Amino acid sequence: MLKDQGCKLVVYADTSRGRHGGIFQPVSQRPKIGDEEWAPYGKKITKLAEKFADFGVRMSFHHHMGTFVETDAEIDKLMAGTGEAVSLLFDTGHCVYAHGDPQALLERHIDRITHVHCKDIRRDVLEKAWAGDWSFMDAVLAGIFTVPGDGSVNYPPLLKRLYEAGYDGWLVVEAEQDPAKANPLKYATMGHNNLLKLARDAGFQVLDER
Numbered sequence: 001m002l003k004d005q006g007c008k009l010v011v012y013a014d015t016s017r018g019r020h021g022g023i024f025q026p027v028s029q030r031p032k033i034g035d036e037e038w039a040p041y042g043k044k045i046t047k048l049a050e051k052f053a054d055f056g057v058r059m060s061f062h063h064h065m066g067t068f069v070e071t072d073a074e075i076d077k078l079m080a081g082t083g084e085a086v087s088l089l090f091d092t093g094h095c096v097y098a099h100g101d102p103q104a105l106l107e108r109h110i111d112r113i114t115h116v117h118c119k120d121i122r123r124d125v126l127e128k129a130w131a132g133d134w135s136f137m138d139a140v141l142a143g144i145f146t147v148p149g150d151g152s153v154n155y156p157p158l159l160k161r162l163y164e165a166g167y168d169g170w171l172v173v174e175a176e177q178d179p180a181k182a183n184p185l186k187y188a189t190m191g192h193n194n195l196l197k198l199a200r201d202a203g204f205q206v207l208d209e210r
Contacts, residue, residue: 003055009114009169010052011089013062014045014069022066026133030066042081049085060115062089065097066136072100079109088112092153093119093145093174097126106158110165118195119174120151143182145175147191149198159202171199 002010017031033041049059061078063069069078072095079088090113095102106113122143129139148155159171173191175182199206 002057007057009058009060011062011115012048012059013064014067017068018066023137024135027065027129027136027139028133030070031068033068038077038081042078045078045086046083049082049087053085058087058114059085060087060089062115062117063091063094063098065094070094070098072098072105075100075105076108079112084112086112087114089115089117091117091119091174092148092155092158093117093121096121096153097129097139097144099130102153102158103161106161110161110167113162113167114169115172116162116167116170117172117174118148118155118191119176120146120148120153120155122146123152126152140176141178143177145177146182147173147175147187147194149194150187150190155195155198156202159198159204163203171195171204 017033022030045061049061052059061069061082063075063078069075075088078086088109090102090106090109092102094117095105122145125139125142125144128134129142129144134142145151173188173195175187175191177184177187196206
């Protein structure tokens with residue numbers, strides 16, 4: 001179906017070993033895999049990505065809070081244990097929430113990044129979420145995420161590095177928020193305008209603003 005619709009990329013996030021209602025439980029209770037499991041896991045993910053590639057669709061792996069590929073170290077293990085068919089979706093918001101370093105993570109895996117989610121972070125809410133071991137959903141409803149340019153993520157050097165590396169994929173405006181607190185149209189418009197300027201300032205030529 002994706003191939004027939006002209007899609008070149010599919011986003012894949014692994015929710016294996018997920019818990020019923022886990023999105024409402026403390027993030028510290030997320031599933032994890034042992035050291036001995038990374039090698040066979042990497043082989044399975046590579047095989048899956050190669051099947052996608054056979055259809056002409058590349059797989060971009062989405063590291064995500066609440067899964068066992070959440071931290072920078074786990075992303076490093078995933079990339080080290082998978083073949084070139086597996087590319088990476090770089091998500092600034094999930095990286096920072098997981099105590100990561102977006103600039104360092106980007107630099108280590110720049111050659112395998114094929115999709116970018118520009119999700120910003122409200123630092124004051126982040127600090128409370130860390131201190132209280134909030135659930136992912138509680139953090140979202142409290143406003144931990146916002147659109148690019150409205151939070152604490154330093155986007156200019158990230159976008160500049162992507163441009164220098166020849167990145168030509170999507171830069172996605174993203175922020176899960178409570179619509180009762182953050183009007184969707186207002187924030188979508190704000191995020192689009194902010195990211196458009198940030199991307200152009202970094203050197204990108206935006207082909208279609210719509």
